[in-house]
Amino acid sequence: MLRQLPEALAVDPLSIKPAPLEFALKQPEVITLGNGLQVYLLEDHTAPLVLLRALVPVGGVDDPAAKRGLASLTGVLVTESGAGSRTPETLDELLEFHAADVSSGGGDEYSTVTLSVRSADLDTLFPVFADLVQRPRFEAARFDVAVGRLLEGIRRREDRPDGVAARALNKAVFGPTSLLGREATEATVKSITVADVKKLHASTWGAKTSRLIITGDYDAKTLRPLLEKEFASWKGGAPAPRHWPASAPLQRRVIIVPRKIAQAKVRIGAWGFARNTPAEFPLRLANTSLGTFGVGRLYKEIRDERGLAYSAFSSVNPGPTTGQFTAGFDTKPEQVAEALEVATRILHDVGTSAPLSPSELRVSSDIAVNAFAFRFDGAARIAFERATYDLFGYPKDYLLTWREKVTAVTPEQASKAAQQFDDGLQIVVVGPPEKLGDLSRFGPVSTITDVEQFR
Amino acid sequence: MTLSPSPCVSGERVGVRGLCGKQVGPSPGLRPTSPRFARRGFPLALILFVASIARGEAPLAERVKEFKLANGMMWLVVERPESPIFTGYVRVRVGGADETPGSTGLAHLFEHMAFKGTPKLGAKDWAAEQPLMVELQQAGDALALMQRQGTAASEEGKKLAAKVAALQKKHGLLFDENALARLYQVNGGVGLNATTDKDMTSYFVSLPKNRLELWLTVEAQRFAAPVLRDFYTERSVVQEERLRSIETNPGGAMYEELMQLAFVSSPYRWPTVGYAQDLAAMTWSGAQAFFDANYVASNAVGCVVGDVSADELRPLLERTFGQLPTAARPAGPVFSEPPARAQRRSALTFDAAPRLMIAFRKPAPPARDDFVFDVMQVLLGEGNTGRLQQRLVFKDRLAQGVGVFTGPGIRLDNLFIISVTPMAGVKTEQLEAAIWEELNKLATEKASELELQKVRNRVTADFARSIESNSGLASALSRAQTLMGDWRYVIETPRVIAQIDAAEVQAAAKKYFVRENSLVVTLVRP
Numbered sequence: 001m002l003r004q005l006p007e008a009l010a011v012d013p014l015s016i017k018p019a020p021l022e023f024a025l026k027q028p029e030v031i032t033l034g035n036g037l038q039v040y041l042l043e044d045h046t047a048p049l050v051l052l053r054a055l056v057p058v059g060g061v062d063d064p065a066a067k068r069g070l071a072s073l074t075g076v077l078v079t080e081s082g083a084g085s086r087t088p089e090t091l092d093e094l095l096e097f098h099a100a101d102v103s104s105g106g107g108d109e110y111s112t113v114t115l116s117v118r119s120a121d122l123d124t125l126f127p128v129f130a131d132l133v134q135r136p137r138f139e140a141a142r143f144d145v146a147v148g149r150l151l152e153g154i155r156r157r158e159d160r161p162d163g164v165a166a167r168a169l170n171k172a173v174f175g176p177t178s179l180l181g182r183e184a185t186e187a188t189v190k191s192i193t194v195a196d197v198k199k200l201h202a203s204t205w206g207a208k209t210s211r212l213i214i215t216g217d218y219d220a221k222t223l224r225p226l227l228e229k230e231f232a233s234w235k236g237g238a239p240a241p242r243h244w245p246a247s248a249p250l251q252r253r254v255i256i257v258p259r260k261i262a263q264a265k266v267r268i269g270a271w272g273f274a275r276n277t278p279a280e281f282p283l284r285l286a287n288t289s290l291g292t293f294g295v296g297r298l299y300k301e302i303r304d305e306r307g308l309a310y311s312a313f314s315s316v317n318p319g320p321t322t323g324q325f326t327a328g329f330d331t332k333p334e335q336v337a338e339a340l341e342v343a344t345r346i347l348h349d350v351g352t353s354a355p356l357s358p359s360e361l362r363v364s365s366d367i368a369v370n371a372f373a374f375r376f377d378g379a380a381r382i383a384f385e386r387a388t389y390d391l392f393g394y395p396k397d398y399l400l401t402w403r404e405k406v407t408a409v410t411p412e413q414a415s416k417a418a419q420q421f422d423d424g425l426q427i428v429v430v431g432p433p434e435k436l437g438d439l440s441r442f443g444p445v446s447t448i449t450d451v452e453q454f455r
Numbered sequence: 456m457t458l459s460p461s462p463c464v465s466g467e468r469v470g471v472r473g474l475c476g477k478q479v480g481p482s483p484g485l486r487p488t489s490p491r492f493a494r495r496g497f498p499l500a501l502i503l504f505v506a507s508i509a510r511g512e513a514p515l516a517e518r519v520k521e522f523k524l525a526n527g528m529m530w531l532v533v534e535r536p537e538s539p540i541f542t543g544y545v546r547v548r549v550g551g552a553d554e555t556p557g558s559t560g561l562a563h564l565f566e567h568m569a570f571k572g573t574p575k576l577g578a579k580d581w582a583a584e585q586p587l588m589v590e591l592q593q594a595g596d597a598l599a600l601m602q603r604q605g606t607a608a609s610e611e612g613k614k615l616a617a618k619v620a621a622l623q624k625k626h627g628l629l630f631d632e633n634a635l636a637r638l639y640q641v642n643g644g645v646g647l648n649a650t651t652d653k654d655m656t657s658y659f660v661s662l663p664k665n666r667l668e669l670w671l672t673v674e675a676q677r678f679a680a681p682v683l684r685d686f687y688t689e690r691s692v693v694q695e696e697r698l699r700s701i702e703t704n705p706g707g708a709m710y711e712e713l714m715q716l717a718f719v720s721s722p723y724r725w726p727t728v729g730y731a732q733d734l735a736a737m738t739w740s741g742a743q744a745f746f747d748a749n750y751v752a753s754n755a756v757g758c759v760v761g762d763v764s765a766d767e768l769r770p771l772l773e774r775t776f777g778q779l780p781t782a783a784r785p786a787g788p789v790f791s792e793p794p795a796r797a798q799r800r801s802a803l804t805f806d807a808a809p810r811l812m813i814a815f816r817k818p819a820p821p822a823r824d825d826f827v828f829d830v831m832q833v834l835l836g837e838g839n840t841g842r843l844q845q846r847l848v849f850k851d852r853l854a855q856g857v858g859v860f861t862g863p864g865i866r867l868d869n870l871f872i873i874s875v876t877p878m879a880g881v882k883t884e885q886l887e888a889a890i891w892e893e894l895n896k897l898a899t900e901k902a903s904e905l906e907l908q909k910v911r912n913r914v915t916a917d918f919a920r921s922i923e924s925n926s927g928l929a930s931a932l933s934r935a936q937t938l939m940g941d942w943r944y945v946i947e948t949p950r951v952i953a954q955i956d957a958a959e960v961q962a963a964a965k966k967y968f969v970r971e972n973s974l975v976v977t978l979v980r981p
Contacts, residue, residue: 002585002588002589002680002682003679003680003681004574004680005573005574005575005676005679005680006679006778006779006780008774008778009672009675009676009679009775009778010574010575011575011672012575012576013575013576013638013669013672013673013676014638016668016669016672018642018663018665018666018668018669019665020665021539021663021664021665022539023538023539044537046535046537046923047919047920047922047923048919049916049919049920049923080839092838092839092840093840095838096837096838096839096840096909096913097905097908097909097912098912099909099912099913099915099916099917100916101916101920116920118915118916118919142849144852145848145849145852148852148855148878149848149855149856151879152855152876152878152879153855155808155879156807156808156855156876159705159806159807159808160703160704160705160807161703162703259806260806261702261703262698262702262703263695263698263699263702263703265703292640293636293640293647294633294635294636294637294639294640295633295636295637295640300633303692304632304633304685304688305627305688306688307687307688307689307690307691307692307695308691308695309692309695310692310693310695310696310699330695330698330699330703331695332695332698363637363640363641366640366641366642366643367640367641367643369643370641370642370643370663371640371643371644371645372643373538373539373540373643373663374540374643374645374661376538377538377540377924377925378537378538378923378924
């Protein structure tokens with residue numbers, strides 16, 4: 001019944017020692033135009049395509065409370081509502097005839113515009129890119145369509161239980177009305193006018209604070225004059241003042257969102273780390289040892305040993321304030337308590353009775369260091385990553401010294417840092433309450449029927 | 456045909472690892488810009504002739520190197536020295552369509568089992584492990600049979616279940632089931648995963664270039680002698696995967712319903728992830744037999760794209776995959792679908808906002824009409840200027856979004872699918888009427904030359920985009936080689952599409968966009 005390996009193949013794969021890997025850490029060229037616009041350039045001739053992107057530091061956190069959704073709607077409309085001398089219809093026809101891919105949007109802290117063109121079309125479409133970023137028309141008919149689609153999206157966001165869980169956790173960790181926890185609602189979107197959109201774009205999108213990222217199959221000699229011609233006269237770009245109130249410590253709790261579904265979604269949240277702080281390195285390694293596929297303690301026990309879930313994972317991310325740690329799994333409602341028992345025990349013990357072993361930490365550190373080459377996979381990725389690091393004020397050598405900082409972390413440091421993943425856990429369970437059993441041993445239980453009403 | 460996987464609304468293509476959306480390597484950890492309405496809802500991802508994939512480089516056709524091993528396994532290599540990494544694919548021409556009723560989900564479950572190691576990977580005591588596994592399989596499969604017969608709750612069943620649990624516990628001490636995944640991860644593997652669809656099973660990962668020998672060794676080992684450790688636990692994991700991708704996902708549930716409605720006897724009828732009852736009663740010996748029949752070298756294709764040299768690869772291939780025995784290639788499934796004489800409709804009850812899918816039966820590639828459907832997919836569904844977007848989203852404002860795609864596979868006759876998310880309060884009849892009007896227009900009026908040129912441009916550019924990354928190119932080449940028998944299909948397809956004229960589009964629209972060839976699924980709240 002059991003197959004055996006052919007003799008020539010019966011080797012221990014762990015005995016295969018790879019040759020040392022050396023490679024150059026490619027960096028984009030960064031130039032600043034006379035008006036303050038920063039441009040990141042990196043050629044890559046793998047495919048006959050050029051990728052044009054703009055990164056503008058305006059996002060949902062800058063929205064007035066009563067008009068949440070404004071930055072997001074503005075971001076969408078930049079490429080949907082006509083630009084320069086072109087109506088929305090002629091703009092769409094032009095871009096799509098040339099098979100250009102265009103998209104734009106507003107996230108929490110910044111907005112982006114992306115235009116992918118065939119290199120043969122660069123001369124024709126570069127001025128169009130400049131129009132999109134600087135001179136969107138925000139025509140009323142397209143504004144109405146975009147508002148309608150956004151409202152429909154809001155109506156449908158209750159349809160996917162995993163989406164519901166993610167939203168509830170976000171509110172639980174950051175505070176439901178905080179800048180990072182709040183969300184657009186039907187009422188706030190309906191209160192947005194086309195004049196609001198125009199005003200936001202005119203006052204905040206501008207050369208001083210924005211970045212362009214241009215990568216791919218272009219020729220530097222012909223691109224420079226195009227850049228000057230189309231972007232040198234772009235004005236403005238006042239930075240949006242952002243005030244982040246101090247974050248109150250989290251109090252452990254269980255939040256149940258009742259849904260009649262055959263599989264419950266469980267998400268556990270705590271703080272991550274603030275951007276550009278040394279906490280990053282021990283927390284990243286601890287997180288890998290906890291929640292990475294095939295390696296992490298959560299994955300091994302919840303998925304492999306007990307077969308309770310398709311996946312049990314964790315992630316840790318930086319943010320402007322506390323950042324966020326998330327652990328999660330989806331399981332049958334009757335199994336939630338058992339899986340939660342395991343998860344909370346693992347998260348508690350890693351910082352106390354069961355610290356990370358040197359070999360566990362070694363595995364996490366090898367994963368990080370050996371996969372580092374992939375951060376230099378292609379010009380598009382290299383240049384965009386660099387631009388976002390600059391946007392958030394990381395030091396210039398951040399990536400260059402990243403591997404040393406990872407390997408310097410000790411098991412003691414990582415385990416101590418992991419105590420944070422047991423601090424004031426926010427446990428969100430989306431599922432049928434009657435089948436979940438009593439979850440009060442994991443923290444005081446409250447129920448929210450509608451995430452939007454979470455206060 | 457569409458050479459890239461169908462969109463993820465489907466629930467048709469399932470992956471082993473539950474890695475979706477998670478990054479394995481270091482991440483910059485910036486909060487991503489939230490996705491907006493997808494400007495292009497469903498990527499068409501094919502395939503046009505590109506004279507050369509990059510300025511100054513030889514045409515793609517000249518850069519693909521082929522190695523055929525003595526056992527019949529085909530390998531494709533493209534050298535791309537730009538970054539010190541490579542992507543490797545191993546694809547096997549076996550998928551959900553190769554199963555039989557009663558064992559739906561077997562191909563996908565086996566794919567999960569191929570992550571559990573080999574005699575040399577994950578074994579702590581191989582000599583002790585083997586007799587224990589024989590005992591465990593006998594008990595576990597007997598219990599599975601009782602499950603199927605509905606007698607597992609009896610005294611005898613309970614006793615057997617206790618025996619299985621005890622044996623599993625004992626076995627658990629003898630192996631490390633994460634050895635394979637951990638080995639790839641600590642060696643810097645990125646994107647480690649596997650997928651199963653109706654047509655094939657695929658294993659892939661990207662690694663630093665100095666790990667080529669390691670990758671070939673591990674992949675050849677698990678192809679030659681995968682050890683199906685922890686079979687019964689993994690079966691439960693797949694049941695959870697089904698709950699996640701279909702039972703709690705309106706898009707997945709709707710897609711499953713559409714396939715059951717469309718096909719009466721074609722193996723495209725059942726979902727790749729399988730039915731819950733079949734999964735609960737799946738046997739270890741059944742999975743092993745499925746592997747023995749289908750995982751033969753002549754039924755598989757390998758592909759490497761990246762910073763590797765073909766000269767370095769050849770001897771490594773001989774030493775690894777070249778060691779697999781020679782065996783006949785399985786014939787594959789047969790399409791046996793009775794002709795459709797009536798429109799079929801279904802209203803699926805699901806606690807979510809309404810949705811609509813309209814689908815039409817169509818032939819599989821390389822039928823000429825399949826190419827014509829590629830053209831119609833762009834005409835109807837691409838970008839803001841696709842006819843259905845124009846009509847439903849911008850002009851009539853009936854829909855939030857429209858997607859047009861093909862599914863669930865390409866080995867057998869399949870479906871052309873239009874998927875719509877209506878705006879609140881819009882009646883299904885109203886949407887359907889508008890869609891039929893646009894389809895009838897295609898059947899009665901010729902498309903303009905400008906529109907057809909737009910299609911050609913789109914296909915060229917999307918092909919260039921899809922093969923820009925190592926993984927994209929490896930995926931496209933190996934997919935065509937596995938399913939169409941020749942990677943050159945990716946180059947031939949565009950030539951065919953470029954010849955298709957307005958009259959041909961009109962004729963196909965007239966032939967296929969008729970009531971009795973259509974299927975309609977709506978999603979309605981309870």
